[in-house]
Amino acid sequence: MDGGRTRLAGWPNIAVLMRYWLKGRITRAALLWLVFGEGFAILFIAFGSQTFLAFSSKFGVTGGFSNFALSLLLAFLLIGLLQSGFSGSGLPITSADVDYVFTSPVRPRDIFVAKVLITSLATILFSFPPMMFLYIRLAVFYGAPVAAAVPAGLATLLFLVLGLVLSADVTLSLSSSLGPRLKVLRNVLIFSVAVISILPVILLIPGTPPALDVITQILPSGLTADISISLVNGSQWTAGLILDAILLIAWFAAALALGFRMSRGHFYEVLQVVAGPGDSGAMSGGRVAPLLETSGKSVWEIVRRKEVVVMRRTKERRGLLISSIFLSAFMVIYSLAGSFQSSPTSFLFILFLIGSFGSGSAGGWLEKERLWIMKTTSIDLRKYVREVYRARITPLLLILTPVTAAVGVPLVLGRLGQSGPLLGVVLALPSALEVAAIMMGGGIYFASRYGQSATDDILTTQAQQLTDVKRFLYQTIVNLALVSPVMGLVLLAAQPDPVVPVPLFVYGAILLLASLGYTYMVLKRLLDGAGDWIMRREDL
Amino acid sequence: MGGISIDKLTKTYGNLVALDKVSLRVDAGEVVGLIGPNGAGKSTLMKIVVGILRPTNGTVTVSGHDVVKEPEAAKELIGYLPENPSLYTALTVSEFLKFVGKIRGVGDGELDVKISESLNTFTLVDKADSLVGSLSKGMKQKVALIAATLHDPEVLILDEPLTALDPKTQVFVNRWIISQGKIGRTVLLSTHNLEIVQDYASRIVIIDKGTVVATGGLETLRKLADAKGDARLDEVFLKLTEEI
Numbered sequence: 043m044d045g046g047r048t049r050l051a052g053w054p055n056i057a058v059l060m061r062y063w064l065k066g067r068i069t070r071a072a073l074l075w076l077v078f079g080e081g082f083a084i085l086f087i088a089f090g091s092q093t094f095l096a097f098s099s100k101f102g103v104t105g106g107f108s109n110f111a112l113s114l115l116l117a118f119l120l121i122g123l124l125q126s127g128f129s130g131s132g133l134p135i136t137s138a139d140v141d142y143v144f145t146s147p148v149r150p151r152d153i154f155v156a157k158v159l160i161t162s163l164a165t166i167l168f169s170f171p172p173m174m175f176l177y178i179r180l181a182v183f184y185g186a187p188v189a190a191a192v193p194a195g196l197a198t199l200l201f202l203v204l205g206l207v208l209s210a211d212v213t214l215s216l217s218s219s220l221g222p223r224l225k226v227l228r229n230v231l232i233f234s235v236a237v238i239s240i241l242p243v244i245l246l247i248p249g250t251p252p253a254l255d256v257i258t259q260i261l262p263s264g265l266t267a268d269i270s271i272s273l274v275n276g277s278q279w280t281a282g283l284i285l286d287a288i289l290l291i292a293w294f295a296a297a298l299a300l301g302f303r304m305s306r307g308h309f310y311e312v313l314q315v316v317a318g319p320g321d322s323g324a325m326s327g328g329r330v331a332p333l334l335e336t337s338g339k340s341v342w343e344i345v346r347r348k349e350v351v352v353m354r355r356t357k358e359r360r361g362l363l364i365s366s367i368f369l370s371a372f373m374v375i376y377s378l379a380g381s382f383q384s385s386p387t388s389f390l391f392i393l394f395l396i397g398s399f400g401s402g403s404a405g406g407w408l409e410k411e412r413l414w415i416m417k418t419t420s421i422d423l424r425k426y427v428r429e430v431y432r433a434r435i436t437p438l439l440l441i442l443t444p445v446t447a448a449v450g451v452p453l454v455l456g457r458l459g460q461s462g463p464l465l466g467v468v469l470a471l472p473s474a475l476e477v478a479a480i481m482m483g484g485g486i487y488f489a490s491r492y493g494q495s496a497t498d499d500i501l502t503t504q505a506q507q508l509t510d511v512k513r514f515l516y517q518t519i520v521n522l523a524l525v526s527p528v529m530g531l532v533l534l535a536a537q538p539d540p541v542v543p544v545p546l547f548v549y550g551a552i553l554l555l556a557s558l559g560y561t562y563m564v565l566k567r568l569l570d571g572a573g574d575w576i577m578r579r580e581d582l
Numbered sequence: 583m584g585g586i587s588i589d590k591l592t593k594t595y596g597n598l599v600a601l602d603k604v605s606l607r608v609d610a611g612e613v614v615g616l617i618g619p620n621g622a623g624k625s626t627l628m629k630i631v632v633g634i635l636r637p638t639n640g641t642v643t644v645s646g647h648d649v650v651k652e653p654e655a656a657k658e659l660i661g662y663l664p665e666n667p668s669l670y671t672a673l674t675v676s677e678f679l680k681f682v683g684k685i686r687g688v689g690d691g692e693l694d695v696k697i698s699e700s701l702n703t704f705t706l707v708d709k710a711d712s713l714v715g716s717l718s719k720g721m722k723q724k725v726a727l728i729a730a731t732l733h734d735p736e737v738l739i740l741d742e743p744l745t746a747l748d749p750k751t752q753v754f755v756n757r758w759i760i761s762q763g764k765i766g767r768t769v770l771l772s773t774h775n776l777e778i779v780q781d782y783a784s785r786i787v788i789i790d791k792g793t794v795v796a797t798g799g800l801e802t803l804r805k806l807a808d809a810k811g812d813a814r815l816d817e818v819f820l821k822l823t824e825e826i
Contacts, residue, residue: 331711333677334674344680355713414634420657580636
């Protein structure tokens with residue numbers, strides 16, 4: 043008996059789902075996020091475009107003025123998206139979707155399409171204004187009509203959505219339930235996306251074969267850059283540009299088709315349930331090898347070990363490792379390209395990027411923590427937070443140290459004999475790690491102060507979203523303020539003449555000690571503060 | 583074994599009064615059932631006793647230790663099961679229990695024996711190496727109950743321990759709670775299952791809108807409610823909370 047109800051299928055279903063998800067998404071907090079996010083993105087574009095324009099002038103690898111630079115920027119964006127794919131981020135869904143949408147008679151494929159479309163729409167909403175800002179700026183720079191920025195922006199948006207689809211493909215391909223045939227496809231896919239993402243960056247290395255340049259131009263980033271830059275450069279739609287557009291659409295179609303092919307039967311694996319308050323989440327799998335041995339170990343060793351085990355089993359470590367591999371590749375390529383030698387400022391900027399690498403993961407710590415257990419024991423919460431921090435910072439530093447060394451050693455060798463610049467570079471290397479340590483400490487502090495715990499039953503979802511906005515803003519501003527003295531000491535060290543008239547070695551040691559002392563003090567304050575907030579907050 | 587003493591306990595959230603001058607005593611070795619409508623203040627009361635919430639006014643002592651002034655001493659004596667216990671889903675059952683035991687200060691040898699015995703009692707031996715996140719709700723509840731007793735607490739605070747459990751697990755947990763009273767543990771139990779309270783609690787406390795409405799054995803409550811001599815607890819409860 044269907045009681046006269048009509049069963050929708052295909053696009054009507056997809057439209058209903060999108061409307062339902064849109065209504066749930068457009069909240070005051072979401073709009074605030076959008077405005078702040080757009081603001082940050084525009085600021086970043088303003089800064090980044092200046093750098094890229096200068097950069098592409100220096101490395102005129104391709105014929106177009108900033109064609110290569112944009113291709114590089116897009117490659118970076120693609121890598122960022124793919125990292126989330128490798129981390130298993132997938133497409134976010136709520137547990138309400140699981141309970142009410144997945145149990146409805148809607149075809150799974152319709153849900154998948156609706157989810158891809160809604161995520162793409164969010165990307166478009168978020169990306170279009172900054173993209174337009176970039177292209178309008180370039181159009182003005184080249185003296186082209188401002189209207190040319192629109193198709194240029196659309197081409198780039200298509201590229202971003204392609205990145206999202208590829209990210210979903212990667213997550214899907216990494217799922218364990220693939221058959222042997224699909225596993226071959228998976229390996230081909232992973233190899234392809236690695237080539238697609240990293241190839242444009244390799245061109246930075248002087249002396250790369252010209253053939254690579256040609257290949258780069260038919261990759262999605264190269265095609266998008268060619269279309270967008272040509273248009274804002276004042277070019278008309280030539281046959282070459284039309285061919286580029288067709289090829290870009292073909293790439294998109296291929297990625298989408300691949301996703302559909304792999305999603306057949308088990309597409310749910312690409313969707314990731316966002317745990318709500320009190321939702322401890324379900325995990326698949328039966329017995330696993332025990333990793334937490336407690337005999338003969340102190341309480342604090344167990345706390346650290348527990349944190350490592352949780353990071354390992356929740357794939358956090360895999361995400362960190364994949365991201366660090368990408369980061370290392372960039373750093374080595376940049377180093378080989380000689381860009382750091384030519385610009386100490388960019389070197390400092392890159393070191394800051396290395397340093398800020400781990401701050402994001404600290405925020406997620408609280409969601410995996412079960413603080414009601416700790417709060418009902420007599421354990422010292424300040425010490426507990428310090429030990430958790432220790433467990434989390436150790437693998438990060440182990441990963442960042444070789445990256446920093448890969449960047450720094452050639453620079454140090456190249457500056458032997460130049461006392462000022464050499465001291466600046468030498469001090470910058472530990473400073474990158476200090477910045478990482480402070481940023482992670484800040485992440486833990488702000489998570490403790492504003493984060494949502496698994497047992498939060500006081501704040502509503504919307505109130506929590508607003509709190510997240512506040513946390514993001516405070517964390518960004520305060521973290522920047524906290525690391526600025528460390529960066530300032532590096533700049534001070536790079537000055538040709540020491541501020542204090544002492545031998546260079548002593549001067550360097552003083553600056554290093556000052557920097558380490560400052561980092562220690564800041565970390566102590568941040569972590570003690572985090573412990574105090576956990577104790578004080580009643581909603582955890 | 584210790585008892586719980588609550589004196590003029592008040593908890594407010596802005597203008598909302600969650601608990602209003604609640605006074606209550608649970609003697610050592612007593613099993614006391616705390617019942618009341620949703621939002622009456624039961625969980626708030628329990629969270630203050632275990633140290634998660636701070637009282638706005640009033641005092642709570644566990645075996646003579648003030649939970650605000652001597653939180654560490656009080657917490658060492660308490661085992662707590664929250665209404666919705668969220669556990670570390672990425673740890674195995676055995677790892678989780680070892681972790682909790684260690685932070686509760688249980689020695690290595692004693693901890694291994696205790697975990698082994700408890701897994702046997704709760705029929706979870708074959709789940710020792712399974713991830714907590716892969717367990718059913720009932721199994722997770724059992725793991726949380728084991729975790730609450732690893733350190734041999736004098737006082738057990740159990741907030742809705744039977745919620746969403748299947749009948750078989752409910753019977754098991756009921757029996758386990760009764761056994762805890764028999765071995766001399768002080769148990770403060772919040773539940774909507776009036777049968778277990780009527781049959782096994784030595785005393786019943788009815789709480790409504792943040793205040794204690796009535797306290798005593800079933801006979802006392804019948805008299806307070808002006809109910810018949812054979813009235814069941816649910817009838818008495820409804821009369822006292824004015825819901826009929």
